[in-house]
Amino acid sequence: MSHAEPHAIxxxxxxxxxxxxxxxxxxxxxxxxxxxxLTVAVSRVHLGESLNLWVAVAIAVFKASLVCAVFMHLLxxxxxxxxxxxxxxxxxxxxxxFTLIDMDSRHMVDPVxxxxxxAPTIVEEARAEAIAAGELDxxxxxxxxxxxxxxxxxx
Amino acid sequence: MTxxxxxxxxxxxxxxxxxxxxxxxxxxxxxxxDEFEGAKxxxxxFLSTELLLFSGFFCAYFVLRHFYPDAFRGASTHFLDWRxxxxxxxxxxxxxxxxxxxxxxxxxxQKMILAGNIFFASLCGVAFLVLKLALEYFPKIQKGEVPxxxxxxxxxxxxDPSPYDPIxxxxxxxxxxxxxxxxxxxxxxxxxxxxxxxxxxxxxKHYTAVENVxxxxxxxxxxxxxxxxxxxxxx
Numbered sequence: 180m181s182h183a184e185p186h187a188i189x190x191x192x193x194x195x196x197x198x199x200x201x202x203x204x205x206x207x208x209x210x211x212x213x214x215x216x217l218t219v220a221v222s223r224v225h226l227g228e229s230l231n232l233w234v235a236v237a238i239a240v241f242k243a244s245l246v247c248a249v250f251m252h253l254l255x256x257x258x259x260x261x262x263x264x265x266x267x268x269x270x271x272x273x274x275x276x277f278t279l280i281d282m283d284s285r286h287m288v289d290p291v292x293x294x295x296x297x298a299p300t301i302v303e304e305a306r307a308e309a310i311a312a313g314e315l316d317x318x319x320x321x322x323x324x325x326x327x328x329x330x331x332x333x334x
Numbered sequence: 335m336t337x338x339x340x341x342x343x344x345x346x347x348x349x350x351x352x353x354x355x356x357x358x359x360x361x362x363x364x365x366x367x368d369e370f371e372g373a374k375x376x377x378x379x380f381l382s383t384e385l386l387l388f389s390g391f392f393c394a395y396f397v398l399r400h401f402y403p404d405a406f407r408g409a410s411t412h413f414l415d416w417r418x419x420x421x422x423x424x425x426x427x428x429x430x431x432x433x434x435x436x437x438x439x440x441x442x443x444q445k446m447i448l449a450g451n452i453f454f455a456s457l458c459g460v461a462f463l464v465l466k467l468a469l470e471y472f473p474k475i476q477k478g479e480v481p482x483x484x485x486x487x488x489x490x491x492x493x494d495p496s497p498y499d500p501i502x503x504x505x506x507x508x509x510x511x512x513x514x515x516x517x518x519x520x521x522x523x524x525x526x527x528x529x530x531x532x533x534x535x536x537x538x539k540h541y542t543a544v545e546n547v548x549x550x551x552x553x554x555x556x557x558x559x560x561x562x563x564x565x566x567x568x569x
Contacts, residue, residue: 188441188538194367198441199434208431215423215562219416222567228403235563242559250434251552257371260378267382271389278393282400 197255207249214242352445354537370542377546381553384516388557391509395564398501405498410568412493413479413503418469419566422462423558429458430555433524433548440531440541448544449531455551456524459517466514481507506565513561516554523547 187195218238222231248254253261363369399406436451478486485500527547530536536544 185442190370190539191366194365196441199438201435201438204431204434204438208427211427211430212424215420215427218563219420219567222416222563222569225569228569231569232399235567236560239560239563243556246430246552246556246559250430251549252437256374259375263375263378263382267385271385274389275393275396278397282397 197252199249199252199255203249207245211242211245214238352534352537354535354540357535357540366539370545373542373546374549377549381549384553384557388509388512391505391512392560392564395505395509398505399568402496402498402501405496406502407568408493408496409499409502410565412495413474413499414506414566415469416566418465419562422465423562425458425462425465426555426558429455429462430552432458433551436531437541437544437548440536440544441538443537445531445534445537448536449528452524452528452531452544456521456528459521459524459551462517463514463521466510470510479503509561510565513554513557516557520547520551520554523550 185198186200187197190196218235221234221238225231226234247264253264357366359366359369363372432451432455436448436455439445439447439451474480478484480486481504482500485503487495487499524547527536527543530543
């Protein structure tokens, strides 16, 4: 892969297709592998629950952008492909946004619903503890009980 | 290599030409370019529905992690080995590079580089699945580290499972198994493309299947790029 690197080929008369250079493909692979190492390293550093999550997501978004731009040729593709991806991501954004609004406003509707839904637990100790502490009716079925003492946390 | 057509479909092509040189577009398309771009647009639309499918799992992940941060931290650290996840990430990234090189080789008419990279990428996919099944899924099923109500992990090894651990495992199993199924489909598609490449179906004037299966394989890689840190690296 040394001399005479074509940047485009004639696919059909009047239509050329971009050819990605080997150097760029290699560079992208190296960056992706380095950032995989980085995301592991960052997870070892305690930055706080939400900051760690956002850093991990940011690195993943960066890596995904490189894959889309170079490996999936969006950089040199017709705009329509990027547009499809853009509206897809926008839709996912609305999906996440409305879920977030729901989670942050449940307590305004019903205090009970603001707490996490109690998981039907297989771990018997947790159930026995709750019964011993008088927080749980032994007769009540796990599925219907509103265990508000789960390890819920607001961050 | 025989004469390459310069005008019109199949013009000036000798009988001994590779199949890709003889390729003519389907009659309902104006030309090969429109056919290629149309197929690629269809692929991108399909890929966007795939992203929407996985966005449901990611949404569940964020909601449940928000509600049960301690369980997610404990379960991720105890049940998952980040080293397996990291190796699998590297495997998929390298295979993505192979597929990108394969598309380039198809554009340049390098048949053996095309087929070689496609088959190597499919081997990476098989390695991913073998690691996943042998080191994660089968031991997990044996130890009862399975989703929701099927959870029967007895604890031990200095770890006391939280009652919410099965929730983390539900997210883990559903998202990674759906992703794993996509890897399996991708491997089968790569074999199909590799086999056709060996028969000389793809070259500078026709490589639609290489391009689109490549896009699919990159998407599988893309989703794993998000799954790996979210599932294996909860600090």
